Amino acid sequence: MLDVLGNGPDVLKDAHSRKQKESTVMHVxxxxxxxxxxxxxxxxESLKTKMCIAVVDSGxxxxxxxxxxxxxxxxxxxxxxxxxxxVFFGMATGLIGGLSQPGKSLYGIEHSNDGLITFPGGLPIVDDEGVLIGAIGVSGSSVENDHKVAEAAVKVLGVSDVPEHPWRT
Amino acid sequence: MLDVLGNGPDVLKDAHSRKQKESTVMHVxxxxxxxxxxxxxxxxESLKTKMCIAVVDSGxxxxxxxxxxxxxxxxxxxxxxxxxxxVFFGMATGLIGGLSQPGKSLYGIEHSNDGLITFPGGLPIVDDEGVLIGAIGVSGSSVENDHKVAEAAVKVLGVSDVPEHPWRT
Amino acid sequence: MLDVLGNGPDVLKDAHSRKQKESTVMHVxxxxxxxxxxxxxxxxESLKTKMCIAVVDSGxxxxxxxxxxxxxxxxxxxxxxxxxxxVFFGMATGLIGGLSQPGKSLYGIEHSNDGLITFPGGLPIVDDEGVLIGAIGVSGSSVENDHKVAEAAVKVLGVSDVPEHPWRT
Amino acid sequence: MLDVLGNGPDVLKDAHSRKQKESTVMHVxxxxxxxxxxxxxxxxESLKTKMCIAVVDSGxxxxxxxxxxxxxxxxxxxxxxxxxxxVFFGMATGLIGGLSQPGKSLYGIEHSNDGLITFPGGLPIVDDEGVLIGAIGVSGSSVENDHKVAEAAVKVLGVSDVPEHPWRT
Incomplete structure (x- = not known):
């Protein structure tokens, strides 16, 4: 391995000790x-359901x-x-599902991105400044319950209404 | 490689010679x-069909x-x-297929989990204590025959009615 | 869709309202x-590192x-x-990495199971009764730090020494 | 769906009831x-190991x-x-592993075919007439034990020495 590639035992140890600047909100x-x-x-728990809950950043x-x-x-x-x-499309998954039905404009979009899920239970997370900072996905019950649980989670952080561009994605 | 992390040709041979306890039912x-x-x-054979038959554990x-x-x-x-x-959803595959049709609540679920099959022929296996211990999948004929063959297999081990939580999943 | 195979909007809502039994430990x-x-x-944090931390069950x-x-x-x-x-092999990832080097007995094992990682930072979690209940994986710094962080996590739940069979896998 | 595609409930039921001829050995x-x-x-069991055992046909x-x-x-x-x-190459997996080491002629072959495993434990199955009818793969212990178990399995069906072409693959 060439030295110019910076390879060696100290690289990983030093990776987090470089000069930093104050972070601005970009991701959850x-x-x-x-x-x-x-x-x-x-x-x-209040709905007596058992859920899987995922949070992703704006990427x-x-x-x-x-x-x-x-x-x-x-x-x-x-x-x-x-x-x-x-988060890929800045909207609730159920909205995409309405467009991906047979005969609709986005029919088959689920085949992209190593697989999408387009029924309800996924919601964008938008902060106070209108920045899309991530999204939440919930699965484990009916889509109505999945959606309610996702809504409860978004509410503690912001809203799900994504403004017009720019989104900082 | 660090010494504290262990390593060497004897590792695999020795892996099976440590302390043991009595096993309890968890999987088929x-x-x-x-x-x-x-x-x-x-x-x-009684249906004059040629089948592929798979059994998975509760994971x-x-x-x-x-x-x-x-x-x-x-x-x-x-x-x-x-x-x-x-086994992923604790129910007969045909039940999921009913919900994944165009316009239904789980449309497109087949794109998850590296590919699902949601027509009949897959059944959970639940033991006498109500534990979901695995599932069987059958394919090779009409879905009616696939389902019948899966049912015949489940019958020798238990039932397919998954009880209320907990399932030990 | 055949009636005998069941189907309908109530399936998911009713799935959780059947008979239940007391759960016993199987997974983390x-x-x-x-x-x-x-x-x-x-x-x-004590090591001034930024980590990704994953916990999987015994499956x-x-x-x-x-x-x-x-x-x-x-x-x-x-x-x-x-x-x-x-968890797939009931041992620290670093142990496998020692055996998967060029010329060693498990060279190339990383190509199995949709990709394995065989350098340190993954440890089994074994409970008080010697049951392999899951594993932890840590990545984000040097492998030495990754391993230390994984060890600290396992310590609050049990040990990483997998006993002789049965493991309930 | 067009009729000319033969689509309908009887297609699957009739698929296995057409005229047949006496089969000649081609696959295990x-x-x-x-x-x-x-x-x-x-x-x-005689080696006190716990194995996964797979048999594939000549395809x-x-x-x-x-x-x-x-x-x-x-x-x-x-x-x-x-x-x-x-079976893909008509030889013991360990033989390929010798050729896939760094600097050797087949270095990196494991990246093909959605992943190969090139250490010992896989053996071709060749019948009495010298036809490659399948292969067996064994994993669960040291590669020496995996190989011994695969050998014991091949012995009941034939040999592992693949003749020159044709193999009927």
Whole structure:
């Protein structure tokens, strides 16, 4: 391995100790993701459901995840895909599902992006300044319940109404 | 490689020689999976069909599989995916298929989990204590026949009615 | 769709209202997974690192995940794959990595199971009764730090020494 | 759906009731695959190991599979990939592994075919007439034990020495 590639035992250790600047909000923070998951769990319990809950950042990359005990194993991937789908297009997954039906304009969109889920349960998270900072995806019950639990989670962080561009994506 | 992280040719040989405890039922056993496959094969023969038969554990991981002579090669993956789909959601695959039609609430769910199969032929296996211990998937004929063969297999091990939570998933 | 195969909008809502029994330990619980992630986060902070932390159950299915702010996006998948790799073989990922080097007995094993990660940072979680209940995977710094953080997480739940069979896998 | 495509409820039911001819040996039969798996299981028990055992036909398609209780979950895919790798190239997996090391002629071949496994434990099955009828893959212990168990399975059906072409693949 060439030295010019900076390879060596110190590279990884030093990666986090470089000069930093004050962060501006761009993504949902780990603290906020935890708050959202806790709110979702509480709502799920009040509905007597067992949910998988996923939070992704504005790039669609997983930020936090929790599977409640006895939740469907098949809901792990669905919750993550709902969150991704929602942030990928800045809208509730159910809205995309309306457009992806046979004969509609986005028919078959689920084949993109290694698989989308376009039924309800995924919602964008938009902060006070109108920035799309991530999304939440919930799966484990009826789509109505999934949606309610996602709504309860978004409410602690902001709203789901995505403004016009720019979104900082 | 650090010494504290261990390493060496004896690791795999020694992995099986540590302290043990009595096992309790958690998943369908290899013996039970074999019984289920034999019952499925017998039923398939009585229907003059050639089937692929898959048994997965409660985590969706393959436990046993058999392809009868002259069964469709394309049914291998379908049988495995039916078994996975059934255990992922604790219900008969046909139930999910009813909800995943265009315009229904779970339209497009097949795009999750590296591919689901949502037509009949997959059934959960629930033991005497109400524990979801795995699932069976059958493919190779009409969905009616696939379902009948899966039912014959489940019957030798338990039932397909998944109880209320907890499921130990 | 055949009537005998059941189907309808009430299926998902009713799925959770059947007979139930008392649960016994089989997998790491959501509560324990949260404890493990919190312990890992605390250790990561003491090391001034930013980590991705994943917990899987004994079937390799994701139970909980957290990405600390400013952690590498590329570490998301590595943390999850380390946890899976560790539970798949009931041992620390670093042990497998020692055997998968060129010329060693398991060279190329990383190509299986949709990708394994075989350097340190993944550890099995074994409970007081010697049951393999899951695994943790940590990624975000040097492998030495990743391993230390994983160790701190396992310590709050049990040990990483997998006993002789049976493991209930 | 057009009638000329033969679509309808009777298509699947009739698929297996057409005129047939006497079969000539081309693939390992389901009966033989079961024999091979039973021989492998017996050998694995004598070695006090827990194995995953896969049998594929001469096209590399899964014919039969068994996971012994408490075998590594990660060995499911490795056993299947060893069987496929072996039949794909008509040789023991360990032979390919010798050629896929860094600097050798087949370096990186594991990246093909959705993943190969090139360490020992996969063996071709060749019948009395010198026809390559399938392969077996075994995973769950050291590669030496995996290989011994695969050998015990092949012995009940034929040999592993593949003749010169034609192989009927």
């Amino acid at each position: 923070s780990n603290e906020d993701a935890t708050k959202a998951i806790n709110a979702a769990r509480k709502k799920a 669609g990359n997983l930020k936090a995840f929790a599977r409640m005990d006895d939740a469907w194993v098949g809901s792990i991937d669905i919750a993550i895909k709902k969150a991704k789908t929602s | 056993s290899n013996e039970d999976a074999t019984k289920a496959i034999n019952a499925a094969r017998k039923k398939a 969706g991981n393959l436990k046993a599989f058999a392809r009868m002579d002259d069964a469709w090669v394309g049914s291998i993956d379908i049988a495995i995916k039916k078994a996975k789909t059934s | 619980s959501n509560e324990d997974a949260t404890k493990a992630i919190n312990a890992a986060r605390k250790k990561a 390799g299915n994701l139970k909980a995940f957290a990405r600390m702010d400013d952690a590498w996006v590329g570490s998301i998948d590595i943390a999850i794959k380390k946890a899976k790799t560790s | 039969s389901n009966e033989d695959a079961t024999k091979a798996i039973n021989a492998a299981r017996k050998k694995a 590399g398609n899964l014919k039969a599979f068994a996971r012994m209780d408490d075998a590594w979950v990660g060995s499911i895919d490795i056993a299947i990939k060893k069987a496929k790798t072996s």
